Amino acid sequence: MLTGEDALIAAEEVCAATGARVRDLSALVAAAAVPGTRIGGIPVHRDRAEARAALAEAVARLQPLTGGNDALARVLDRIAFG
Incomplete structure (x- = not known):
């Protein structure tokens, strides 16, 4: 599971690699919550592929960094899904 701390x-x-900075910490934590979201114990996403796509879309829409959000999405994907 991907955490806000992760x-x-x-x-x-x-940010260190790109010179960007965190623009919105709340957006970053919200994006991290996307792949593991459950409602009433039931996963929101049907499968791993859908969860991965939702994570990438969340980072793209929320833009938690001032730059390098594509790179961030790839790193978060590796952390969440291996």
């Missing part, structure tokens, strides 16, 4: 560590690494 996402912040990943974001700091991406």
Whole structure:
């Protein structure tokens, strides 16, 4: 499971590599929550592929960094899905 702390560590690494900075911490944590979201114990996403796509879309829409969000999405994907 991807945590907000995992996402912040990943974001700091991406920022160090790209010169970006965290623009919105809440957006970063919200994006991290997407792939593992459950309602009443039932997963929101049908399968791994749908969860991966939703994570990428969340990062793209929320833009938690001032730059390098594509790189962040790839790193978060690796953390969440291996």
